[in-house]
Amino acid sequence: MSIADALRGAGAKPAGKRPYFLDAEVERVLAITMSIAQELAVSRQRTDTLERLLLEKGVLSQGEIDAFVPDRAAATERALWNQEYIARILRIVQQENEAVGRPDDIASEDVAVEVGAAS
Amino acid sequence: MSRNDPAADYDGPPDYRVIGRHALFPQTSHDEIERINFLAQMNRHLAANVVPGVKQAYEKRVVPAFEALEARPIANRHEARKALLQDPAFQTWSALRRMTMEQRQQAGRWTALRQAEQLAEKARELTEGDERLKLDPTLQQPRYVSAVDHHCMPGSYHTEYFPGDVTNGANYDHAGFVTTSGLLGKYSDGGGHAVARWVKRNLPDFQPQQILEIGGTVGHSSLPLAQAFPEAEMTIVDLGAPVLRYGLGRAKSLGVDNVRFVQASGEDLSIFPDASFDWIQTTMFLHELSTGSLRRIMAETRRLLKPGGIVLHVEQPQYAPEMPLFEQAMRDWDAYYNNEPFWSRMHEMDLDAEMIAAGFERDQLIHGGVTAVVDRDLFPDAADDDKEDYGRKAAWHVIGATV
Numbered sequence: 001m002s003i004a005d006a007l008r009g010a011g012a013k014p015a016g017k018r019p020y021f022l023d024a025e026v027e028r029v030l031a032i033t034m035s036i037a038q039e040l041a042v043s044r045q046r047t048d049t050l051e052r053l054l055l056e057k058g059v060l061s062q063g064e065i066d067a068f069v070p071d072r073a074a075a076t077e078r079a080l081w082n083q084e085y086i087a088r089i090l091r092i093v094q095q096e097n098e099a100v101g102r103p104d105d106i107a108s109e110d111v112a113v114e115v116g117a118a119s
Numbered sequence: 120m121s122r123n124d125p126a127a128d129y130d131g132p133p134d135y136r137v138i139g140r141h142a143l144f145p146q147t148s149h150d151e152i153e154r155i156n157f158l159a160q161m162n163r164h165l166a167a168n169v170v171p172g173v174k175q176a177y178e179k180r181v182v183p184a185f186e187a188l189e190a191r192p193i194a195n196r197h198e199a200r201k202a203l204l205q206d207p208a209f210q211t212w213s214a215l216r217r218m219t220m221e222q223r224q225q226a227g228r229w230t231a232l233r234q235a236e237q238l239a240e241k242a243r244e245l246t247e248g249d250e251r252l253k254l255d256p257t258l259q260q261p262r263y264v265s266a267v268d269h270h271c272m273p274g275s276y277h278t279e280y281f282p283g284d285v286t287n288g289a290n291y292d293h294a295g296f297v298t299t300s301g302l303l304g305k306y307s308d309g310g311g312h313a314v315a316r317w318v319k320r321n322l323p324d325f326q327p328q329q330i331l332e333i334g335g336t337v338g339h340s341s342l343p344l345a346q347a348f349p350e351a352e353m354t355i356v357d358l359g360a361p362v363l364r365y366g367l368g369r370a371k372s373l374g375v376d377n378v379r380f381v382q383a384s385g386e387d388l389s390i391f392p393d394a395s396f397d398w399i400q401t402t403m404f405l406h407e408l409s410t411g412s413l414r415r416i417m418a419e420t421r422r423l424l425k426p427g428g429i430v431l432h433v434e435q436p437q438y439a440p441e442m443p444l445f446e447q448a449m450r451d452w453d454a455y456y457n458n459e460p461f462w463s464r465m466h467e468m469d470l471d472a473e474m475i476a477a478g479f480e481r482d483q484l485i486h487g488g489v490t491a492v493v494d495r496d497l498f499p500d501a502a503d504d505d506k507e508d509y510g511r512k513a514a515w516h517v518i519g520a521t522v
Contacts (some may be wrong), residue, residue: 001235001280009273009280010229016267016458019217021210034161034218041157042150049149 130167130499132159132300137497138293139305142372143241143365145230145289154226158297161219166508169212170449176208177445196438196447196463200455203448217456219297220271227294228273231286238365239283245368251379252367254360258382263409264358267458270298276336276359288337288365295339301498302491302513303339306373309491309501309513310402311343314433317489317517318398319347322429327351327397331423333385333416334358334404337366340433342375344400353378354396356385386415388423395423399430403515406434406462413465417477424522430479431519433489435510438467449509462510470518485519 001009020027054060070078087094099105135147135155147155177199185193185202193199203209231238246252260277268275274287295307303309318325328351332341335355345353355378357363363380370378383390385401399420405413420430438447454462475481490501491513501513 001232003233006229006232006235009232010225012228012273014224014268014271014273014458015265015275016271019213019456021204021213021217021456027214030214031218031221034215035222038154038157038161038222042153045153045156046149 131163132156132296132499133497135159135296137301137305138296141306141369142245143238143285143289143292143368145234145238145293147230147293151226151230154222155294155297158219158223158226159300161215161222162297162508162511163300163506165212165216165219166506166511169215170507170509173203173206173208173212173449174445176206177203181206181209193444196444196451199444199448200451213452213456216452217271220457223294223297224271224273224290227290227297228286230293231289232280235280235284235286238285238289239281242285242364242368243283245371246364249367249371252364253379253381254363255382256360258358258384260358261384261386261409261412263407263412263461267460269407269458270453271458276357276362279361283364285361285365285368287359288362291362292337292339292365292369298511299513302493302501304491304493304498306342307339308343309493309498310433310489310515311340312347312492313489313515314340314400314402314431314517315343315347316492317487318429318431321487325398325429327428329396329425330354330398330400331356331391331396332400332402333388333420334401334407335366335380336362338370338378338380340402341366341378341400342370342373344398345370345375345377349377351377351397355380356383356388358382358384385419386412388419391423393422394425394428397425397428399423399428400433401431402433403435405432406459406465408461408465410461410464410468413461413468414473414477417473421478421522426522429485429519429521431485431517432470433515433517435466435512436516437470446507446509453510474518474520479520479522483521485517485521487517488515489517490514 022030051060051065055062135152181199181202182193184205185198193202264275264277272287272291274280276287276291278287280286292307295303299307304312327348330344330348330351330353332338332344332353332355334357335341336357336359338355341353341355345351355363355366357366357380360382363382367378367380370376370380381390401416408416424430435450436442438450450466451463453459454464471481471484474484493500506512
């Protein structure tokens, strides 16, 4: 079985119409959120496994991660990563706010009619 | 309680890595295991921390709103469920519970499907030429299995994706932990051990030679009976080839050899002559049937029992008038939202009357209760668990009969 087939098969719909308990839009977003919550837990546990293995092998010592203080350059890099991360996640908020300042904005569909007109 | 010691106060499912493995058990990566751990904790969280909120909403919002509108109390579990459907607490819990089941199927199926050919090859090595596996490719799946996939398990127990496939057996076996949060023990066999212990305690002189489990899937609850009575021959019947093929491989790998796996419908077991078995068992099976098939299966059990034999059905408790309507409505959730369409009807049936209609004598009926028997060092014990997960808890009723 190919990876693509296995992925498709893993997420296959069971026979039987799916019930919805919330507005379909809300339930769809919640389902995606819960899958991401699951994957976040998986990542967190993987990091924890890594830390414990490093501890066991003597690469890290107990409390070293909690006591970690980045130097100035590292702190800046990490802060920038956080800013970039938040900006990516909240792209739609930025774009909706920019739209408020563009009352003359026009939809491409309308422009299509305009530029496609005979004259 | 030891102060500030989270480990001492821990109440929840064990880490998945305590699960028992065998030759056909799928390989699981670190992240696949953590998906299962997360989902087991989700179910535990929903039962322990979210359900109490639903109960409170029922008492404080749903019932008063219904009574204000209708000027009478809620009359039955169907009215209670339909009223709950309007409440945000029930809606949110339901949406999360459904999603957790969908995520569990996706997680388990991915693990099984990505190694489907390797598992099939191992199953072939373990079962090829073994007369203890009898498949019937001409068997038609009945409507009560084919209409909707039970507990949202795509392809149910019977779909084969290629010849010799065991995917749906492997998925059912290795990721069921999510739903039971470890309450069924190392080999998901706590129900079977409970039944074996119940029989040894209540029928100390019973020495069965031929035991039959109908709807035994991969043998989770059957193998403990075969182990408890090593002189007996255990026959496991099921509709699904992938679970039976997987089941024999699993049994052999676990060193349980007094078993055979036969593909047949419990409604028509004419392959076995009258009075073939000393003990006929079903475990969490009746709710996946239909009214007609339940009656035909009960009639078959009567026909197949030897004089002095017993039949035992293990199920979640029936809806009795003294069971609160809220509990009944919550227990009905699986019927309507988790593809267990016969669950609701089955749990309101008069099973005593059905047994009698199938030919058993009223004064020879058996009633009892069991909780899963697990390795208590590693697994939570359902007998000590005061949480209620409405239909999922490893505490069951026994109804049966002798002849």
